[in-house]
Amino acid sequence: MKTLPLTLAAILLLSACQKPAADDAAPTTEAQADATASYNAAQKGYAAANDKMHAGMGNIPEDADVAFMQGMIPHHLGAVEMAKVALEHGKDPEVRALAEKVIAAQEAEIKEMQAWLDKKGVKAEKLLTAADHAAMGH
Numbered sequence: 001m002k003t004l005p006l007t008l009a010a011i012l013l014l015s016a017c018q019k020p021a022a023d024d025a026a027p028t029t030e031a032q033a034d035a036t037a038s039y040n041a042a043q044k045g046y047a048a049a050n051d052k053m054h055a056g057m058g059n060i061p062e063d064a065d066v067a068f069m070q071g072m073i074p075h076h077l078g079a080v081e082m083a084k085v086a087l088e089h090g091k092d093p094e095v096r097a098l099a100e101k102v103i104a105a106q107e108a109e110i111k112e113m114q115a116w117l118d119k120k121g122v123k124a125e126k127l128l129t130a131a132d133h134a135a136m137g138h
Helices: 003-015 029-036 041-056 064-089 093-120 130-135
Strands: none
């Protein structure tokens, strides 16, 4: 049973990586608010991290290498934000330890990706703040 918390943490992290299928209708702002109205603080934190991550991954450049680096930065930032939610609200010591490892690993990789972009003279995509995202209506 010790692997259950790690499995749940992995599922949460991986679920943040999945976008709805293109043919799925995007919920309206009102529908989104209704869907999250009953969320507890942890659920709201995970949902906000997921939304922010996907918004930051939206613009895909033609260059495959640049696209990877620019897309992975918000992806990793999403993992860091989710890990911080786990640390704030989670109680299981194994999950908390994994969350700390995720933060350290993802932040190191973000620096590496940013350095690569800097070396190539390419800017990272503008990462949306919570205020930017709210202004977009979702």
